[in-house]
Amino acid sequence: MNIKRIKRYINFHISKLQIYKYFVIINLFIFHFNERVHKKSFGEKNKDLVFYVIRPRGITEGILSCYLNVIQEVKYARDHNYIPVVDYQNYENQYRMSKSNKEYINSWELFFEQVSNYTLNEVYQSKNVILSGWSIKKCLQVKVNFSFEDQIKFYKELDVDISLKRELLEKANYIEKKYINDKTLGLFIRGTDYVALKPKGHYIQPTVEMLLSKVKEYIQEFQIDNIFLITEDKEIENKIKKSLNVSINVLSNNICDKYDGKDYLSSYFSKSEVIENAENYILRVILLARCKYLISSITSATLFMLSFENCMFQKSYFFDLGKY
Known part of the structure; x- marks a missing residue:
């Protein structure tokens, strides 16, 4: 198959949005592999529970963008019968501040209440833990032409109450x-x-x-x-x-x-x-x-x-x- 035929096939069968999404996925695999959604086991506690640790998405994200991401992740966790916990202590974000001896505080809790009754200390001694992040499924489901009205409706319908x-x-x-x-x-x-x-x-x-x-x-x-x-x-x-x-x-x-x-x-x-x-x-x-x-x-x-x-x-x- 020559180059012209390949280009013609791409133009007819693959949209520019799909091509963009595939490039994003390749970039994530190469440079952000550890930031993917993946399962971990940190101990033997809570064998009958699954915790979903909500991580920040980077060091430049503002606090209200963080909030909008967290309520989506909380909704996802609850829909799958996971217990959500927000961790802005062990992962880089622009609000991460050291307490003492290189320990960090959970900066999420400077602004909002934790989204469940479990502490990070208990979560990181538990058997079944899922760390939030990117996934191929999420990348392929991204909508780029999401209107303002659609976004308002989307966030309201999540029906997640964070104090x-x-x-x-x-x-x-x-x-x-x-x-x-x-x-x-x-x-x-x-x-x-x-x-x-x-x-x-x-x-x-x-x-x-x-x-x-x-x-x-x-x-x-x-x-x-x-x-x-x-x-x-x-x-x-x-x-x-x-x-x-x-x-x-x-x-x-x-x-x-x-x-x-x-x-x-x-x-x-x-x-x-x-x-x-x-x-x-x-x-x-x-x-x-x-x-x-x-x-x-x-x-x-x-x-x-x-x-x-x-x-x-x-x-x-x-x-x-x-x-x-």
Whole structure:
């Protein structure tokens, strides 16, 4: 079979998406073999149980993207009668922090409660353990043209309830009384690495001008007198504040005003700052969900908000501009 016939066969019988998926699988086999789904036995405990250890997917993944992955894995585990346990202690992630003597804390538990009553110590003495990760089946099932509405429906239908750490929830309830009222417009837009690096498969962010145009419509229609703004980009924050003649509240956080567009945002902060930023980010997104009105770009935070909180917006608008 000559090269032309091979190319013709591929064009007629194998889609570009299938070819892409096969390249992904080859890459995973060569460079990420240990990150595959596989079974392990660590001891003789709990011979009648199967534990499913949910591992992080890399060092650059943000906390709310981590959450969305975890609820999918919890659903998978429960559907197969496995006991899910989240392990962000023994595997690399951007929130992994040492405790002492090279021991690490389970960074998942800095933000959310564990998803079962079993400890990692007991799991890693047990007979039947499955480590989460990639699989050929997962790769072949990946959908690339998943609309925003489809994603919201997908995460809601998972019906997985994960609790926020009590301290964070209490803080969110306290701040809500201070900043949120019946005339509060929630405003969310990403900048910095999201715009500069244009991560493939992530939603395109609106320009500040697009955002302001929609905000002015809401101010006029609903007599908005208070805006609750979420952005990590100081330049965007300043533009919005200069353009609007209403009260704008921004919770104190480590906004990056010296971003140079060369790397992911987390690399500009110390480990303790990264964790503090993640806590503040979760708080702000939860408060955003409690606003009466909302104008938002689409990110993992948006999907987290709509799946985690019981949102009751009087009116909302999402900038669905496609993906990078």
